[in-house]
Each structure stands twice: as structure tokens, then as C-alpha cells.
Amino acid sequence: MTKELDPITLQVVGGALHSIAEQMGNVLYRMSYSSIIRESQDLGAGLFDTEFNTLCESDSTPMHIGSLPGYLRGIEQTVKLEDWKPGDCVIHNHPYKGASHSPDIAIVMPVFVNDELVGFSANTAHHVDIGAATPGLIIDVPDVWAEGMLLDGVKLYNEGVRNEDLWKYIRDNTRVPGLVMGDLEAQIASAELGVRRFEELIAKYGKDTVIQATKQLMDYTERRMRAEIEKIPDGEYFAEGFLDDDGRNRDVTLPIKVCVRIKGDSVEIDLTGSSPQVPTAFNVPFDGSTMVAAFFVFRAMLLDTYTSTDDIPANEGSFRPISVIAPKGSIFNPIAPAAAEARFCQIQRMADLVIKALAPVIPEKATAGNAATLSFAAYSGVRPNGEYWVFLEVNEAAMGGRPMSDGPDTVEELMRNTRNNPLEDLGMHLPLICDRYEVRDDVPPGAGKFRGGSGVVKSQRYLTPGFMTHESDRHLDAPWGVFGGKEGAVGKMEIHNIHSGETRQEYSKFSGLRTEIGDVVSYFSPCGGGYGDPLERDPEKVLDDVLDGFINPDHARNDYGVVLTEVDDGYGWALDPAATEALRGEMRA
Structure with a gap:
């Protein structure tokens, strides 16, 4: 067993890992052809160990990187650890085997050191069209097969040799092959860079040192997350809302119910009572999206990069204290072959409801x-x-x-x-x-x-x-x-x-x-x-909002108790402090 590393070595290796993930993300979005990746940066990239733990992640869309461990677990159902070879490249997007949703295609490559599999380089990106029933996006379809191509842990490269039949199949089953194939090339280049940089890092510091560093960094992030959760009083906290409809059955709203259970230094999100799964694609893959939303919201609330006094690595450690309950057959855990492509509004609202539920006990973070x-x-x-x-x-x-x-x-x-x-x-x-x-x-x-x-x-x-x-x-x-x-x-x-x-x-x-x-x-x-x-x-801020066009003078008076008078000074409105004080007194009374 490798002894615990000193803080300096730990920081150096941790910084290198984050740099690798950032480089992978940069290569992906700079080389891509479609604007959803090239401009919007709808992507995620990072390195993973053989237990599919996130070791580092690019600073991109939170949805993507948090889902990649699910992709790896899904791929493992088809490609066992012992089946990986140097030069392999697997493509995967199956929403019932870990993918966030079908347009988010993952590219995964193994990292070997002296013929030993030590981890994976992986990325995922949203592809502009995968041949679904409607161009680009899909909502009102009967099942997952109508979402387009399903790629279930298939080797796109086998020991460095490209599977030309699969490559042709993908090209022939998208409406925009120039964009999709160019984006896949960018993903492959990104993953190749990750493999090379991970190998170089191990060559420089030694496999045992690097692996030990990843374990300590994950443990450190986990401790920090648990310490923040422990500050929240134990108990159950509730919030609920609803979604407009499922994209087919109009004027039938869909309830979302959230219970956040704080137990010491761990948290459980219970979505029981939320809408049953729907007959359209407005469902959420559990591993690839529902779980990731839970990981995101607590990382954002409790370990925010800009409010923390020190650096907290973004890795698997922040996921460990968090669990999710979503009954099978619900909108957050559908049963195959229900379609599940249009899943983002639901997890956005789930995250927002978690914030609402916890606002009374952590108002400074809500x-x-x-x-x-x-x-x-x-x-x-x-x-x-x-x-x-x-x-x-x-x-x-x-x-x-x-x-x-x-x-x-x-x-x-x-x-x-x-x-x-x-x-x-x-x-x-x-x-x-x-x-x-x-x-x-x-x-x-x-x-x-x-x-x-x-x-x-x-x-x-x-x-x-x-x-x-x-x-x-x-x-x-x-x-x-x-x-x-x-x-x-x-x-x-x-x-x-x-x-x-x-x-x-x-x-x-x-x-x-x-x-x-x-x-x-x-x-x-x-x-x-x-x-x-x-x-x-502050009445001056209300005046600024009027001058900037966010609200009008009636809103200022009725909502804020701020009285404004018309003036001829080039701005049009000025604050009346005495009238404002009097009006606010009346409104408070």
C-alpha cells in the first residue's frame, strides 16, 4: 500500500489532472463543427479510474461530466474490463445504460501502463442530429427507438483500427453527416489527448503515486462535502411544483415533489409522488440525468468555487454522500422502452425545488x-x-x-x-x-x-x-x-x-x-x-431599475413603495425620499 502523499505532491498531481481535463474540453470544442459544441460548449470531458470514479472534470456543462460514470457503468455491461485493449475506442449513448440522453454521445478510450489498464479518458457532447423522427430534437414519440441511433457500448476502434462499417452506419443515419462526423472526430482527438496526458503524468510521477493522489483527492472532496452537509440540521424538507404538460396531452400538468432528508453528513433526495412516466420523450434517465441533478445542486450550494476559501477538486468525492430515490415507472426513473430524450426541464426544476426546500435552514446559500x-x-x-x-x-x-x-x-x-x-x-x-x-x-x-x-x-x-x-x-x-x-x-x-x-x-x-x-x-x-x-x-436601486427599463414607475410604487417624480434632466425620473418613506410606512402598517 502506498503511503499517504505530502500536500505539495498532492496539489501538483491534482493541478495536473484538472489541467488535463481542461485541455480535453478545449480540444473538443475548438475542433467541433456544430455550433452546439463549438460555440455553446455543450460537452464534458475528464479522466476516470477502473472503478469508474471521476478523477477530474472540465469546467463545462455540469450535466455532462457528472453523467460519464453512468456511461462507463453502462458500457461495462457490454465491454468488460478484461475486454479492453490499447487503441480501443468505444461509442455509447444508451439512455437505459447510463447515458444522460441519446443525443449526448460518449467517446471512451482506455489508458494502459505496462499492459495494465489503469483508467479511462472520456468525453460526451450533444450531437446536432442522430436520425430521430424529427430533426435535431424529439419530444412526441412513442418509445426510445424513435429517438434515433442507439449505440450500446460498441467499439468504434478496435486496437487502433477503425470499424468502417459502424462509421458508415452513423454517417448514413444522420441528416447532417458533415457536422456529426466532424464532431465525432473532435471527440476522438479529445479522448486521445486525455490518454496521452494521463500516460505522461504516470510516467513522470509513477503509477502508485498518481493513483494514491487520486484516492486522497477524492477522499478530501468527500470530507469537505460531508462537513457542509453536516452543518444543515437533520430533518426532512419538502417542496413541490409542476410542469406544463408532456408535449402531447395538453393542459395536463405533471407534479414534481421533492423531499430532502438530511441525516448527519449524508443527504437523500426522495422524488416519490412526482408524476408517473409519460407516453412521450418527456422522461428522465435515472443514472445519467436524475442522479446528476442531485450531485450538481449540492455541489453548487455547498462547495461553490467562488465562495470557498480554498480549492476543492471536482471529482467523485462530492457525489458519495448523496443518494436519490425515484420510484420505478416515475418521470424521474422510467421503465424501458419509454422515450427519454427531452429530460432537461425536469431536472432543472428538481434542482430548483431542492433549493426551495432547504432555503429555510440555509438561507445564506439559497x-x-x-x-x-x-x-x-x-x-x-x-x-x-x-x-x-x-x-x-x-x-x-x-x-x-x-x-x-x-x-x-x-x-x-x-x-x-x-x-x-x-x-x-x-x-x-x-x-x-x-x-x-x-x-x-x-x-x-x-x-x-x-x-x-x-x-x-x-x-x-x-x-x-x-x-x-x-x-x-x-x-x-x-x-x-x-x-x-x-x-x-x-x-x-x-x-x-x-x-x-x-x-x-x-x-x-x-x-x-x-x-x-x-x-x-x-x-x-x-x-x-x-x-x-x-x-x-434600497430606493436608489429601484430608481436604477426604472431608468434601466427593468420596471416602470407603477411597479416601483406598488411593489417597492418607492415614489418617483418626473424631471427634465435627461433621465426622466428622480427619487422622492420623503414621499417614499411615508408610503413605505403606510404599506408596512
Whole structure:
């Protein structure tokens, strides 16, 4: 048994591991062809040991890296540890064998030292089209087979030799082979880099030292997570909400119920009572997504990078104290072959409800209600030469107010962490024009001592006929306010045609919608809830919000008790301190 390493060696090896993961992520997004990876960075990369523990992870989308251990466990059902050979490369995306959902394809390569398997280099990325029933995304389908290609632990490379038949099969079963095959090449290059860097690290410090370092680093992260959980009073904490519909059965809401059980230094999330699984793809793979949401929310609340006084490695240790109960046959643990591609809105809301449940006992680490949804839009069409174009876009939303500051406006909140697509890139490559992209101004954010964030408005106009699928939610259940704060605003979706002048409202999610020339699709994301009593908000900040267009003078008066007067100074409004003090006194009484 290797003796415990000194702190300096531990830090050096830990830093090297994180650097490797970052390099892997950088190679993947810089080499990719599709904008969902190249610009949005919808990816994850890292190194893993032979027990499938996460040793390090790239600073990318939280959903991806936390799911990779599930992919590895799923692959192990097909490719046993003893079946791996140097130069192998496995491709995998099966949602009932660990994948987060089917479009997130993983590439995994083994790391050998002196003919001994010591670990894996792996990454996963969202592919723009895997041949599903509708281009890009899928919601209203009967089963998992309709989601497109299912790749169940198949060797894409066998001891360095590419399986050309499999490569051709993938290329022939996507609408956009140029993008998908280019992205796979980028994933392979990323995994190869991880293998090489892991081998170099072991060559420099020795296998025993590196493996011992990974164990100590995981144990350290686990201790830190358990220490933070232990600060929360033991007990059961509850919260609940609902989702709009399943994408087929309209006006039938789906309940989400969360019980957070704190037991000493461990936590259990119980989702019993949440909706049964649904007959569309609006279900959540348990290992690849439900579990990962639980890992994410506690890491974010308790071990936040920017509020911790020291570095806490991102590895398997933070997962160990956390368990999840989701009854078989529920929306968070569906039974095969139920489809499960459109799963992100559910886990966003699950994470938000965990925050809501714990807010009374850890108010300094909680937020008011976040947008906690997703606007994932698939725009597509057929070019005159018969080739498909497909564009995936993730739209921003907003966070709830926080203990010491307002909720951020127009951000990728909670588990998303993806970046937006440059409009110039869109205009150069696709028959779409962005007509509007700005902060939402038709409704105010949730009022509070610290207000909620304002959402985004994004309007895309079709220049040719096409198709659209949209995965979203929260058109009915507004983000909540906490500690006296007021609720935020729900989202909405509308389509206006510039030629006919007609405007219609759409449901939050729909599949394969036919679009016409001049159709402008506008998404209005939810706005966050407020944190704390609005009457305690600094009146000067309320004035700033009016001048910046987040709220109007009526909102200032009715929600915040702030009286403004019109002035001719180039700004239009000024604070009336005496009237504000008097009005707030009346409102408090």
C-alpha cells in the first residue's frame, strides 16, 4: 500500500489532472463543427479510474461530466474490463445504460501502463442530429427507438483500427453527416489527448503515486462535502411544483415533489409522488440525468468555487454522500422502452425545488425561484440541393434573487452553463435571421430586497420554409419569491408571420412544427423570483431599475413603495425620499 502523499505532491498531481481535463474540453470544442459544441460548449470531458470514479472534470456543462460514470457503468455491461485493449475506442449513448440522453454521445478510450489498464479518458457532447423522427430534437414519440441511433457500448476502434462499417452506419443515419462526423472526430482527438496526458503524468510521477493522489483527492472532496452537509440540521424538507404538460396531452400538468432528508453528513433526495412516466420523450434517465441533478445542486450550494476559501477538486468525492430515490415507472426513473430524450426541464426544476426546500435552514446559500427550465430549439429545413440544415440553440433565462445581490439577468442558470451562439455565425451559415435579442421588458422580475433576474427575448425569422421542435416549460408555474419576495414571471412562446401579420401563442414544447417563410419564432424566458421584503430594497436601486427599463414607475410604487417624480434632466425620473418613506410606512402598517 502506498503511503499517504505530502500536500505539495498532492496539489501538483491534482493541478495536473484538472489541467488535463481542461485541455480535453478545449480540444473538443475548438475542433467541433456544430455550433452546439463549438460555440455553446455543450460537452464534458475528464479522466476516470477502473472503478469508474471521476478523477477530474472540465469546467463545462455540469450535466455532462457528472453523467460519464453512468456511461462507463453502462458500457461495462457490454465491454468488460478484461475486454479492453490499447487503441480501443468505444461509442455509447444508451439512455437505459447510463447515458444522460441519446443525443449526448460518449467517446471512451482506455489508458494502459505496462499492459495494465489503469483508467479511462472520456468525453460526451450533444450531437446536432442522430436520425430521430424529427430533426435535431424529439419530444412526441412513442418509445426510445424513435429517438434515433442507439449505440450500446460498441467499439468504434478496435486496437487502433477503425470499424468502417459502424462509421458508415452513423454517417448514413444522420441528416447532417458533415457536422456529426466532424464532431465525432473532435471527440476522438479529445479522448486521445486525455490518454496521452494521463500516460505522461504516470510516467513522470509513477503509477502508485498518481493513483494514491487520486484516492486522497477524492477522499478530501468527500470530507469537505460531508462537513457542509453536516452543518444543515437533520430533518426532512419538502417542496413541490409542476410542469406544463408532456408535449402531447395538453393542459395536463405533471407534479414534481421533492423531499430532502438530511441525516448527519449524508443527504437523500426522495422524488416519490412526482408524476408517473409519460407516453412521450418527456422522461428522465435515472443514472445519467436524475442522479446528476442531485450531485450538481449540492455541489453548487455547498462547495461553490467562488465562495470557498480554498480549492476543492471536482471529482467523485462530492457525489458519495448523496443518494436519490425515484420510484420505478416515475418521470424521474422510467421503465424501458419509454422515450427519454427531452429530460432537461425536469431536472432543472428538481434542482430548483431542492433549493426551495432547504432555503429555510440555509438561507445564506439559497436563491429565490430561478427560471429553472430550458429553451432548447431545433431549427431545420432542406436546402435546394436536397441537403438538410439543422441548428440547435439554447436560450438564456434568469436566476432568482440571492442573499446579497439581485438575480443575474439573461444567463444560463443552474445546470446548463452553455454559451450563446454568435448571431454573425447564424447569419453566415443558415437561412435564419435574428430579429430581436434583448432583455425581456414586457413583465417585471420578481420584486424583493434583491430582485429576481430578468429573462431574455429571442426572435428568429425563417427565410425559407422549415421545421421546428422546441423543448421548454414553465409557462404556467411562476418562479417563487422567498422571505417576503414576490414571484417572478412565467415564460411564453409566440410565432408571428411578417407577411400575413398573424400572431399565435404556442405551447412550451412541440415537435416537428412546420414553419413558413417569414415566420418569426419568439421565446420569452421566465423571470426570477425576489429574495426578501421589497420594502427593504434600497430606493436608489429601484430608481436604477426604472431608468434601466427593468420596471416602470407603477411597479416601483406598488411593489417597492418607492415614489418617483418626473424631471427634465435627461433621465426622466428622480427619487422622492420623503414621499417614499411615508408610503413605505403606510404599506408596512
